[in-house]
Amino acid sequence: MIDIHTHIIFDLDDGSSTIEESIAILKSAYEVGITDIILTPHYIDDGKNSYNNDGVEERVTLLKNRMQEEGIDIKIYLGNEVRDYGNIVDILEKTDAKTLADTKYMLVEFPMNNEINYIENSIYELKIRNIVPIIAHPERCYCFTKNYRLIKELAGEGVYFQVNSGSIIGRHGNEAKKIAKKMLKDGLVHFLATDTHSMKRNGYLDWEEVIKLLDKKIGRYMRKKLTIYNQRALLINEDLKKY
Template identity: 35%
Template sequence: MIDIHCHILPGVDDGAKTLEESLEMCRMAVADGVKTIVATPHQHDGVYNTPSATILAKVEQLNAALKQAQIPLTILPGADVYIDVNTQEKITSGEIMTINRTKRYFLLEFPSHTLPANIENMVFNLMLKNIIPVLTHPERIGEVQQHPNRIYDLVSLGVLSQITAMSLTGGFGRHAQKCAKTLVEHNLAHIIASDAHSIDSRPPILTKGVKEAAKIVGHDWAQAMVTTIPQQVISGQPVEDLEAPVPIKRRWFGLG
């Protein structure tokens, strides 16, 4: 499996604090069946503005430590990015770290309560330059929990949607779980990732979430959400054979 969203680099954000903790998270991921992790520290969110050079150096350091510890795992560079009006230029210049440095896909994080105004136009302009956002954990956004159709237009534009494994299992509460399952059911989620931050409260475990997704879309497609689809993303290739998003008929998605 491939985990494209993981705060596993030590000492750069609110994820792993030390190299030892990073290595323990890596051991947990390998035991769960993960072969590749994209390290995605927060970048340009106004709190953790981790430079791309720092991300690359930390990735190199962690890969060296993994080799020394004989842990069969590969770490690739990436970042968890807040969008702004200069995102396209920052990606082109390398100031923003795209997934595996392909300048094709990047993780796009929105505020926890709502989607930014005019986001469809901003995304459309990125797509014109062949830059594809991967929307992170929409099921944990308050507005999407109430109106999951809110991301329908973004997905229809070609945005990929990544849900958190722990959301599917209830680890982020029943509202996030209900929303995550609805997004999976309506082809509004394409990738499952851990968004891991630690070895305890938010560990790098995917299989439990994949099992929950399989109950909705079947084993093969649930596995694709952690294998073939993220493989195409890290390779910078077009993501193929996606099912068309299905509008959610209910206008109001109750939280009860």
């Protein structure tokens, strides 16, 4: 299985703090059968705090060396989780924010707690630059939970949605769980990912529980589509097959 949303580069964003923690997380991923991981540190410029890609390459080299020593056989790719405060054009044009694994797909998140009115405009700006948006954890964002119709509309326009595995089993509260389940039922989830940040917020520890539940609720084929097949298409920069 392939995880496209993680914060496990040590000492960089609000993800894992030390290389030891990163390695412990990666071991737990390997144990539950994760074969490929895209590292997606936050890319944020909100005028006050910012996260960027300074120091990423060095840390990833250290991490890969340690993984080899420890026998953790997982392929690693780079990307970002790009936060859009309505400044996506600046980010795309003036920064080194990365798409996922050098493909046309970009993981984009919107602020979680506010009503926002620029989503459609941002999607337009991404599309005219041939970037395919994957919206991170809509089930945790007020702008989508309060306006479910928007998820449907955007999906109809070729936007993809990534739901957090933890949301399905209630790790992010009842509202997120309810929306995640509804999205699964309506065929609006395209990628399931852990969004792992630390040993405390480690989605691999719940992974088997999530897989079992999905097999029961949506069936084995659809579960594989959301955890393996769509991710494979992404990694070779192909379009996702329709449901």
